[in-house]
Amino acid sequence: MADWREALAQSRVLEVLAPLDPHVAGTFPLGLDVEGSDIDVLCHAPDAAGFAQDVWQAFAGCADFAMHQWARGERAVVAAFTLRGVPFEIFGSPLPVVEQVGWQHFDVERRLLDLGGPTFRDAVMQARATGAKTEPAFAQVLDLPGDPYAAMLALSALDDAGLRARIDQASGPAAKLLRVISKMT
Incomplete structure (x- = not known):
């Protein structure tokens, strides 16, 4: 697959949207990212029909184009397609991007990776390599019980000290491996 930044720039998705x-x-x-990962683009689209029309006009000719609207929650319109061999998924939600669940997940994951360092990243990638989606991989490494998506959303309310404590408190197999590797480096 081409470099994702190059594919994004060539797609003109950010310009169109x-x-x-x-x-x-x-x-x-x-x-x-692992094999099959897509480029996610989150948009503030208070007019679902207008968003769908704009995306349709710009990208309906792309390979694997599909569009649907979530029936619950944000009622986001989601378009998926492949452009230059790279899969894209575009979310148009009536909520501003910073209020969207997808952005909150992304932000807390970014913060956790920054706080946990390379060893934490390796543990998450190890879970991803076994087929785990992103939020379930983090939940596995952090030993979070229940629905991994809800658990990660709950973590997004914590400050960095709270997230650091959560990393340190994890007791699952991945967390134990993380601590062993940290002591070795």
């Missing part, structure tokens, strides 16, 4: 405050989120900017 500029009036909708597009933000790139997900595994690529976190450095947690």
Whole structure:
């Protein structure tokens, strides 16, 4: 696959969606991409029909194009397609991007990776390599019980000290491996 930044620039997705405050989120900017990862773009789209029309006009000719609207929650319109061999997923939510669950997940994951350092990143990547999606991989490493998406959203309310404490408190197998590796380095 081409470099994700190059694919994003060549796609002109951010230019086309500029009036909708597009933000790139997900595994690529976190450095947690695996085979099959897509470029996630979150947009503030208070007019779902207008968003759908704009995206349709710009990207319906792309390979694998599909669009749907979530039935619950934010009622985001989601478009997926492949452009220049790279899968994209665009979310148009009526909420401003910083209030969207996808952005809150991305932000807390970024903060956790910064606080946990390379060893923490390696543990998350190890979980990703076994097939875990991003939030479940973090939840596995942090030994978070229950729904990993809800658990990660709850962590987004913590400050950095709270997140650091959560990293230090994790007691699952991945967390134990993380501590062993940290002591060795």
